[in-house]
Amino acid sequence: MNKQQSKKELELVQNADLPKCDTHLVHLDNVRLIQTQILSSDQAQQMAEIFGILADPNRLRLISALASQELCVCDLAALTKMTESAVSHQLRLLKAMRLVNYRREGKNVYYSLADHHIINLYSSLKEHLNE
Template sequence: MNKHKEKQGLDLLQSSDAPTCDTHVVHLDNVRSTQAEILATDKAQQMAEIFGVLADTNRLRLLSALASQELCVCDLAVLTKMSESAVCHQLRLLKVMRLVSYRREGRNVYYSLADSHIINLYRSLLEHLDESNV
């Protein structure tokens, strides 16, 4: 998202002109049918932590590199123009959140996205952004 659109989105969130209901009526059928679907607080907290880790440009760039293939730290550092130390730090955070996995081969460590869910999340968001920018 470009800076102008991002600012517009933030302005709308902060504005008192955000749409609201004209009348305050609780639609019990809607509430009952949705009640079982709403996230439990602990699950919402876990998701917020993952999204918090993903809310970093460098970590997202690392995920984008890993979306196509397994890569070692050296390759990731070159691709992202980051130091190997910085890449390791970011990968450590991604590993703690179980977003990436790794394997050792001799003295090298190769990273990949943890599973198809992470790949799908990344690709879905990328597709969403591509559709929004059309």
């Protein structure tokens, strides 16, 4: 996390006037019920790493292009107005997190989103933004 991002988050927290409970009372039934459903520390770490990779506008633009269909690096570079080298770098990061797959066809390499979970995640977030 960079300093500018940390500063923005700190400002949000300081400016938030959120309501709080007037008394400190733990509802044990609720805690016990949710305790089996909460993410483990390892799962939370893995999710944080994926969200960290997705926190880049260029990578999100690549994902948005791949949400429609499989594309080669040349097509992705043209669509995003990035160099092929930059696109390849971003795709390497996405592949390392298992968010994209690729296949070779002759001298071309075609990329696609890894599975329907990634497509659903992208589609849900896009829908949320459009509300």
